Amino acid sequence: MSGRIGRRAFLGRAMAGMGAAALAGCGAGGPLPAGSGSTLESTWGDPTGDGRLRVLAGEPLIARAELSAPAADVGVLATFAHLTDAHVLDASSPARVPFLRRLGPPFTSTFRPQESLTAQVLEGALTAVRALGAELVVQGGDLLDNDQGNELSQARSVLAGGIVTPGSGPHRYYGVQLASDPDPFYYRPDVDAPRHPGLLQAAVRPFLARGLGLPWVPVLGDHDILVAGELVPTPVTRALAVGDRALWELPPGLTLPPGFRLQATSSPDGPPAPGSVHEFLIRALAGPTVRVPVDLTRRQLTAGEVVAELRTAAAPTSTRTGDRLDYAVDVGERVRLIVLDLARRGGGSGGLVVAGQPAWLAGQLAQAGGQWLIIVSHQPLAESAAGGELLSLLDRSPQVLATLCGHTHRNRIAPRATAAGGYWQIETASLIDYPQQARALRIVATAGGGVAIRTWMLDHVGYGPLGRISRELAYLDAEGGRPQGFGGGRLDRNVVLYRRAAVRS
Amino acid sequence: MSAPRSALALALEGLRARRRRAVLSGLGIAVAAATLSVSVVIGYGLGTGFHRATAAAGLPDVIVRFDPQAAPRVAARIAALPDVARYALRLEVTNVGIGARGHQRGDAVAEVLDAPGTHQGYAVLSGHDLGDRGSDVLVEQGLASAWGLALGDPFYVDGLGPQRVVGFAEGPDDVGYPLGKPRFYLSRPAIDAQLGAQADPRVDLAEIWLRNPAYLSEVLVQARATSFGLHDIRFATRSGLRILIDQAAGIVIDLLVALSLIALMTAGVMLAVSARAEVQRRLGAIGVRRAVGATRAYLTVAHALEATLVALPAASLGVLLGGLATVAPAGRLETMLNEPAPRWALAGPLLLAWLAAVLIPSAGAAWPAWRAAGRPVARLLRGADVASSGAGATTRGGVPGSSPRLRGGLVALGARMVAARRARLAVTIATLGLSAAFVLLLLALASELSSLETDPGALGKRYALTAALPPSAAARVRRIPGVLAAAPRYEVQGADSFDLGETIDVIAYPGDHTTFEAPALVSGRRLRGGREAEVGAGLATALGLTEGSTLALALADGSELRLRVAGVVSSLDDDGRVAYIPASALLGPEPAAPSAIAVVLAPGADVSTVLAALTRLGAAPTPVSTAVGRGVPLVDVLRTILRAIAIVDGLVCLYALVQACALTVQERRPAVAVMRAGGGGVGAIVRLLAGAALAIVTPAAVIGVLLERGVLGPALSHLAESYATLPLGAGPAEILAVLAGLALVAAVAVVSVALDAAREPVIRGLAT
């Protein structure tokens, strides 16, 4: 654990601590969560399996020696955070298809009971990240949920600091979770258990975001540029977004398209199937719709617009320009992050390696010199189209320390043994689904020239009940992260990942 | 002699000296004790039956029923729910033909268990549970009792052939035969072993046990949210089941518990009053003993002991008789409800009842004795303050010179004598009035039950048959001779959008539904127009609906109807969780809603002709089976228990009147003696006591009628409203019957006390 705590970080911790105290004051008795959000100090868990989350003791780091024997630390090389899949969301947008969720996977990402609280959860995650004392934050993709302009501006406000106004339209919230909605498949906080009367009004109340206060770099995810993470905006979807008709109810008689099989996949988004979503939309529009207030800020953005905005907001070192976000950035002197843009410009949620990317990656690998490399993408390389090709490249590089991605919304760490020394494949959970965590990574040099990644999860912390409620709802969600095991096992969370010294062939 | 022994000796002497009165007191205590034990058996036994059943059977926290699904699919959905401790799946097959010991039924329910032997929400009462092999069957206790089955008996199941009864079970999630359908349990692994594993095994019922039952609502929300694709979903929670079973038993349990509580109060009052009266009688004797030096404590103990010596055998007898009278019918009722008989669990409460029946009279004797013994001795020696009780009555101004008159004669005198003790008169009138109201209520209920059995119209169903024909066939059916009206009757299962776990039977007719079904209107009016609904009282009560509020009906496919509630009706169907809506409102979202043609027969129509005609049209006509038909055995049990309570209550009335007459004679001994000395025989005493009895019975009768019609009847009707319309205001016939009963009881009391008084030597009364 680093002994250096800057004044900012200290204040951040103090604020979080006070917030936690305030939270505890209005919450139930019992142990308080750590003000830093670090799961080394405390975690949220349900040891009895009765559906209620409790604060539990922290999880200490466990050594993983599958690639190399543990060795003593000799010095910190870099500290950064991986914060991914925030899915900052406009729950009042008419360009959503929440009714698809009840069909089951792969549509479970179209609605979540806690979806009105994404901005607050992001703010809470930033609080934990600030307490970490990181040098850099990797925003791992799917910062937005539905490729909307107001989603992007709200997310940027949270990251930059300032007044954040969640929601949209004159009511700020006008969506399927209203108490007047009789549809029992949606969680309505005013009437369904656990009841949280007034939650929707609280969720859209403007709040002051402190801002990350640290450099951050973006990764492009499918939801950042595609409607529902699948669909390139079409005239239909664009009109829907800024129109006054919303699709709340499942059209009667709506069934799955012929040949379409519901299937569970490793990611909530499922395999790329933009056509199916489009078809549902068309059929749904033919059915009953609800009149909703118009808000032009819901405008759907092009991929180029999103990339440009992210580039502006963040401060990446870009070695590739244009509308692609492939770049490399150094964290400290000895660690370099190589960020890959696998988002499909043509639609579809899965990753796609485009022409030229392998060559570009190969070039980056060759330039690495003595730096340790971490390859960052939104989607896992192994599940991306032509991702195998990139993996082959990585397999041959002795400097590759790890791959880091999101998209699956689950904590997972698997070793990939190679002749070159092997590397770790790290996935980080999302902020929207349970467990709603970010990941801290500290690269340390070890004796003998090797290196270790100390990584642990960060729980979001807030100074109000909204974050706690979001976590509670996310946990209860029978189609969410809990039953799907997104939290991962102990070996997927707080671990020390050893890697021996690079041997150049 | 030590003080306690001396007190005991005094108590025994008192008993010897007043043997008759001791017997009378004892009878009163026995009656009260009988009432107490009836209350215990019914109230405790039936009242805790569901709890015992659920504990014994390990009733799940939620039972979900749905259309048959692949077991792994259901398992996956359940595994995703929070707070699930464990679950069990089964296939519930209805309308299975069974036969055993010469009996046969075609409507049995077979529970095919996926994993037998594990905790499955039923309790094995005898024999053993099912295993993975063998042609074994577990039979529900109610069915076993009704058919006289024994362990090892052959049990024939359609489609499986002969099986063997290996055990008897009680599953509290439904009522037992004959109240419900006959039910038995099979093991799927065993069937697979016999017939080969099925390619695609299905389940349609899931039992879920929660780690934290307090989180039930949250689990139901999640269950509902993930239930898309399942049809005919019904959630049943423990509290919901409780309501279901309680309502299936109709008002019986609530009614009996309420009645037994009233009887309990009456008995308690009676005991206390008679104990106090006893002390009042003996004020003189208490005074004398105090005058010669007896301590307050000594006299109190002696009185208490005397009362205890009487109460001990009396209470034992009473508790025993009361228990015996009700244990058997209560047990039959419990079997029907799939609840285990309390057996030894009753011992504790009965013991408490016995203790109360002993301690109340003892305390009731000790306390006034203590107070009386604390008064100045001179006052005590003056005896009962009868002379002064008449004080306060103003001198009547007579007209000098006019002929003197004794208005009302001996009868009026008797009334005036009993009225001299105002407090006691009031209590006696109250006791009698309460008992009379009670019996009136029982009579009103009994006559209502008879009407339920003989008049299906009382339940609102006017159609006699349904025919499985498409809606378009209604016109053809109407043309059949003997058919008064025919229309498609749509029925679907809906759910309320805001309260998971409440399923609603949605019934729709085109046009006026009251031709076919007209359950009694509790409030509001009949529905008019296309966007209105009539809701059952059970549903209205559960959801707080009244006329004018909005009902949001979620149909199983997630679509929703919003209708304005026009009125609330009482209906037995689906325990009152029913909504009548216009067909136009239903067919919009559900154009393929299931329906059958409901057929109302013309008066005097030949049913078989109509049936034949319907069959020729291709229908499979089904006669309406009302809940009453199923409830006949229930009604029988209810009648038996009501009879027992009524008898006990009648005894309470008799005792109260005898007590009042005897006390009157006792306290006015000198007056009675003078009257007898002056030539009054038994007849004179009878007239005197008749007056006393009239003074009690007349206001008591009025109070009883008013109480029943104004309070008890409406209260019980309200209790029952979600079950049936039971107008429980006593009618003229019942009132006359109770008045006659009171008159008879009064006559018996008067004559018996008069005869007893006439046997006493006159001089004893004069010597006082």
Add this chain to the structure above:
Amino acid sequence: MSVLEARSLVKTIGTGRALRTLLDGVSLSVGPGELVAVLGRSGSGKSTLLHLLGGLDHPDAGQISVAGEELTGRGRRRLPAIRMRHIGFVFQQFHLIDELTGAENVLLPTRLPGAPAGGARRAAELIERLGLEPVTAHRPHELSGGEQQRFALARALVNGPELILADEPTGSLDVENGDAVLGLLRDLPRRAVVIVTHEPDTAAIADRVLRLAGGQLLADGRGP
């Protein structure tokens, strides 16, 4: 002809070692218009004798007849009727019923089943004769002792009995009221009156005084 005829009355009380003979062959005859006083100490059995004479108790041996009606050997049902028609009682404690007025108390025997007709008229006459008109509407607790005893006397007379039995009629009265009552008893025409008392002054008004002692009824030395 005697109104009251009692022959060889024997009455014992108690059992075993507590056996006592109260009356041992007592005989008595009282004619119409005659007033007989029976003197005796407390516990001498004079009240018992009176009860026997009035049919309120049964002798162990002997016969009693009143106005020609045999009392002894009669069933329980017949005795009240005989008492109603032929015997009137006056007690020391008056035994008036407190719920009734004085007049109503007098009327009580006329309302018994089998009472002779004209009771209301006779009651009115008696109330007037005994000077009780001003207080007819009063309750017993509002009357003086003398008034109460006069009402009791009127009650005893209302059905026109031939025999009046008075048990210590002046025992609860002061001298003046007692004398008044005794005077009334003495002036009853054609009635046989038997008074039992322990006071010689009370016995002084009698035509004949008998003394009960040792179970025997003897003539007392004193006479009118």
